[in-house]
Each structure stands twice: as structure tokens, then as C-alpha cells.
Amino acid sequence: MSADLSKAVPAVPQPAPNPYDPNHPADEPLSAPPPLLRTRLAAMMFLQYASLGLWSVTFGTFVGANTGKQGAGIFSESFVGDAASAGALGAIFAPLAIGWLADRWLASERMLCVLHAACAAILLAIAQQQTQIGFYFGLLAYYQCYVPTVTLSNSLSMQQLTNTAADFPPIRAVGTSGWIAAGLLIGWLWPTVFGAEIESLRTPMLVAVGAHVAQSLYCLTLPHTPPAHRVQRQIAQLAQGGGLVRRKEIVTFIVLSMLACMGAQFYNVLNLFLNQQHIQYAAAKQSFGQLTEVVAMVMLPxxxxxxxxxxxxxxGVAAWGLRYLMLSGSASSGSGWLLAPAIALHGVSYVWVYMSGALFIDRMAGPRARGAAQGMFALATLGVGHLCGALMVGGAQAWLLTPAGVNPPPYHWEAFWLIPAGLMGVAMVLFALFFSEQPNAPTQPKPDAPVVPRVAEGLEP
Structure with a gap:
């Protein structure tokens, strides 16, 4: 009788074990992916971050060269911060909106192809703009397309790899090398070969257009990766966040982290500062900060x-404050010897604040609320924190660097850098007073299935 019933009622297909899901580890030992697959995914990561690093690092210098009565006179006195806010708005709205389409209509590799093609077209249009409003809405459209590609490239890699813990970090590190290579190309190789620096020009944007086109075409060669239905899970995770806001230790930590990330936005103006200080090969020298980031990641465990x-x-917060004090001291004294350690502190500053913060959130939330907590943390830091920080940068620029009606601009850098240094000092004191490392329900990730924090999906590698 049971045999007849089993024939009459079709079996409901069960999904295969998901080896990269920490809540559902695979039952069988994980096997290594083919070496060629790792190489293909690494090349994708290289282009993913090179395409952004080619132009975004030097964009502040381009804005400064065309602010007020300088250059083409396109921008107002606060546009450096306004431009940074476009990226923060992309981090808030784009992943769910674009991810919804990717979950239902297109495989990940094809969605990446479409989005990078859109980035190329939008960036090409941005490079032709002659008005500030055209630049801003162009940047807003660009980041709405670019930010989801960070999440998609990570999820595509994790779906294709059988042992995420062992195989994903080296592949993701190649993305950092793409950012470094972009800085070396724009800041050192181009002026060395062609005899002219381009950091204050539109040329880096045009070079990045080519990188986006290459990435768009390359994504068509990637392994087929069907929709992962991530957005439904993200919405469900955010719905669980209502219970987390009643936990004082989580809310306190997220608010303090958001304060620290506000100060971190001032670093976006570093390239303009280095060029104002007449530092040769500025963008190339900035890439040294990404090298120290790799070291800090290795040191993190x-x-x-x-x-x-x-x-x-x-x-990590103290390192942010110290490097801003170094930059202020360099501006005040006119000496360049403080610049190297200020750039070198980038690894400790970025990794030990953003990454360790995500790990602490994971520990406090526990496995049931892990996704909701990480979503709240990413929204607060990469979204709201960066947006508020960008607005602060714009206000500080208008007050101290390029005030309206003052020509030439005064560029009071020594006072400008003291603002984020003070902000980080406040954050450090508040962390010391209110941040407890003894959560109510501590949980540790399983050693064979560690969590990849969502904050790793930030724009900067």
C-alpha cells in the first residue's frame, strides 16, 4: 500500500545541500574547485574593483580643479561631499532593488554583464557633463548600478565554490590587487609613459569605461549561476531586525560604529590633498594603503x-584619528614625512573597524538573528553612516577648503583634517565607555563554516 502511494504522489524535490551557507553545511567533505575556476573568478574580482579604482580615487582632485572659478568652474564649494553621498545612497537602496530583478529574471553572470555595461554607458555620459547637476545625477545612476555588482560578484563566487572558507578569501584579495593596479596605472604608469599627470582630468573616467566594458564582456564567459533568491532572504532577515532593536548592546554598538564610519568618509578627499601638496604620483602612493589592508586582514584572526x-x-578607531592628526600636521608644517605613515595606517583603520565590527555583530546576534544583524550593521555603516559622513565632508569643504566667493580657494587643510580627528576621538571615548565585549548570548561561528560579513561588500576593497 505504501509503495502504491509513493507512486501516486510525486516526491517533492529537495534542494541540494548548500556548501557556502553556514547554517546548512554540506554533509560530505568539501572538494577543491578546479584551478581554472579559481582563476576565472579571480579575474572577475580584479576587474570588479579596478573599474571603480581607476576613477573614484582621483575624482576629488578633478572636482577641486573645477570648483568655483577654478578650471571649468563646474562645481559648487561642497560637491566633494555631495558626490560621496551618491555612493552611500547606492549602498542603501540599490542592492534590494537590483537584486530583486536578479533573483527573478537573470542569472548572476548575465546580470553582472548588464550592470557593468550600464556602468560603462553612464560613466561615459558623466565624463561629458558640463554641469554639476548632470554630474550628480550621473553619479547617482552609476552607483545604483555598481553597488549591486559587488554583492553579485561575491554571491556568484560563493555559489561556484565548494569550500568558501578556504577558496573565497584569496579570490576576494585579487579584487584588492585590482584596486592597487588601478592606482599604479593612473598615478604612476600613465604619467611615466605619456609624460603628463591626469588625476585632475576626465581621462581616468574614460579609462574606467574601458574596464567596465571588459568586465561586462568577460562576465558572459563565467559559469552559469542561476538566481539565488537572495532578496527574499534579505527581506526576511530585515523583518527579524525588529527584535534586535530591543537589545541595547547591539543598538549601542551599531550607533557607535556608524559614528566611526562617518569620520572615515573624510579619507575620500586624500587624493585632492596630496595633489594640493604637490606630491608626485599621488594615486599610486595611495595604493600602498591597500597593501597594508591585505596585511591587516591576514593579522585579523x-x-x-x-x-x-x-x-x-x-x-582601529584610534588609528583613524591618528592618521588624520598626521595629515593635519603635514599640512601645517609643509613636511611630507608624515604622509607615508598616515597612508600605511589605512589597513589597520579600515579592517579593524569595519571587519572586526561585523565579526562582533555576528557574535552578539547568534545564528538565528545573524542575517538581520549583519543587514542592520551594513545599512547603518555603509549606508547611513557614510551618507552622514559625506554631508559632513561637503560642509567642511565649503567652510575650510573652497568657500563660496573666495578666489583662489584658501584650502585650510590643517583645520579640515582636525574635524574627522575630533570625531574619531569622540567615537573612541564612547567605545571605551559603552562598548562591552560580553554579549548576552555569545556565539561563535562554526570553524568549518565561517561567516563572510556583509560589510565585506563595501565599495572599497
Missing amino acids: AATAWLGLKRLMLL
Whole structure:
């Protein structure tokens, strides 16, 4: 009888175990992916971050060269911060909106192809603009297309890899090397070969258009990756966030992290500062900060075990403040010897604040609320925190760097850098007073299935 019923009622197909989902580890031992697959995914990551790094690092210098009565006189006195706000708005709205389409209509590799083609077309249009409003809405459209590609490239890699913990970090690190290569190309190789610096020109945007086109075409060669239905999970996770806001330790930590990330937005003006200080090969020298970031990532597990997350976060916030003090001191003294350590501190500053913060959120939330907590953390830091920080940068620019009606602009850099230094000082004191490393329900990720924090999907590698 049971045999007849089994024939009459079709079996409901069960999904295969998902090896990259930490809540559902695979039952069988994980096998290594083919070496060629890792190479193909690494090339995707290289182009993913090179396409942004080719132009975004030097964009502040281009804006400064055309602000007020300078250059073409396109921009108002606060546009550096306004431009940065476009990226923050992209981080808030774009992943769910574009992800919804990717989940229902297009495989990941084809969605990446479409989005990078759109980025190329939009960036080409931006490079032709002659008005500030044209630049701003162009940037807004660009980041609405670019930000989802970061999430999609990560999820595509994780779906194709069988052992995410072992195979994904080296592939993701190649993305950082793409950012470094972009800085070396724009800041050093181009002026060396052609005899002219281009950091204050539109040329980096046009070079990046070519990188987006190459990435768009390359994505068509990637392995087929069907929709992963991520957005439904993200919406469900955000719906769980209502319970998390009643947990004082999580809300306190997220608010403090948001404050620290507001100060981090001032770093977007560094390239303009270096060029104002007549530092040769500025963009190339900035890429040294990404090298130290790789070192800080490698050090993160050992540093966490040795110092604990509270001390690690405090040191990361302190490093942000120290580097801003160094930049202020360099501007005040006219000496360049403080610039190298200020750039070198980027790794500790970025990784030990953003990444260790995501790890602490994961520990406090536990496995059931992990997705909601990480979503709240990413929204607060990469979205709201960066947006508020960008607005602060614009206000500081209009007040101290390029005030309206003052020609030539005064560029009071020594006072400008003291603003984020003070903000980081406040954040450090508040962290020391209110940040507890003893959560109510501590949980550790399983060693064979560690969580890849969503903050790793930020724009900067």
C-alpha cells in the first residue's frame, strides 16, 4: 500500500545541500574547485574593483580643479561631499532593488554583464557633463548600478565554490590587487609613459569605461549561476531586525560604529590633498594603503585572539584619528614625512573597524538573528553612516577648503583634517565607555563554516 502511494504522489524535490551557507553545511567533505575556476573568478574580482579604482580615487582632485572659478568652474564649494553621498545612497537602496530583478529574471553572470555595461554607458555620459547637476545625477545612476555588482560578484563566487572558507578569501584579495593596479596605472604608469599627470582630468573616467566594458564582456564567459533568491532572504532577515532593536548592546554598538564610519568618509578627499601638496604620483602612493589592508586582514584572526574585539575596535578607531592628526600636521608644517605613515595606517583603520565590527555583530546576534544583524550593521555603516559622513565632508569643504566667493580657494587643510580627528576621538571615548565585549548570548561561528560579513561588500576593497 505504501509503495502504491509513493507512486501516486510525486516526491517533492529537495534542494541540494548548500556548501557556502553556514547554517546548512554540506554533509560530505568539501572538494577543491578546479584551478581554472579559481582563476576565472579571480579575474572577475580584479576587474570588479579596478573599474571603480581607476576613477573614484582621483575624482576629488578633478572636482577641486573645477570648483568655483577654478578650471571649468563646474562645481559648487561642497560637491566633494555631495558626490560621496551618491555612493552611500547606492549602498542603501540599490542592492534590494537590483537584486530583486536578479533573483527573478537573470542569472548572476548575465546580470553582472548588464550592470557593468550600464556602468560603462553612464560613466561615459558623466565624463561629458558640463554641469554639476548632470554630474550628480550621473553619479547617482552609476552607483545604483555598481553597488549591486559587488554583492553579485561575491554571491556568484560563493555559489561556484565548494569550500568558501578556504577558496573565497584569496579570490576576494585579487579584487584588492585590482584596486592597487588601478592606482599604479593612473598615478604612476600613465604619467611615466605619456609624460603628463591626469588625476585632475576626465581621462581616468574614460579609462574606467574601458574596464567596465571588459568586465561586462568577460562576465558572459563565467559559469552559469542561476538566481539565488537572495532578496527574499534579505527581506526576511530585515523583518527579524525588529527584535534586535530591543537589545541595547547591539543598538549601542551599531550607533557607535556608524559614528566611526562617518569620520572615515573624510579619507575620500586624500587624493585632492596630496595633489594640493604637490606630491608626485599621488594615486599610486595611495595604493600602498591597500597593501597594508591585505596585511591587516591576514593579522585579523591572531589580533582578535590576542587583543579581543574591544581593544581591536579601539585601536582601529584610534588609528583613524591618528592618521588624520598626521595629515593635519603635514599640512601645517609643509613636511611630507608624515604622509607615508598616515597612508600605511589605512589597513589597520579600515579592517579593524569595519571587519572586526561585523565579526562582533555576528557574535552578539547568534545564528538565528545573524542575517538581520549583519543587514542592520551594513545599512547603518555603509549606508547611513557614510551618507552622514559625506554631508559632513561637503560642509567642511565649503567652510575650510573652497568657500563660496573666495578666489583662489584658501584650502585650510590643517583645520579640515582636525574635524574627522575630533570625531574619531569622540567615537573612541564612547567605545571605551559603552562598548562591552560580553554579549548576552555569545556565539561563535562554526570553524568549518565561517561567516563572510556583509560589510565585506563595501565599495572599497
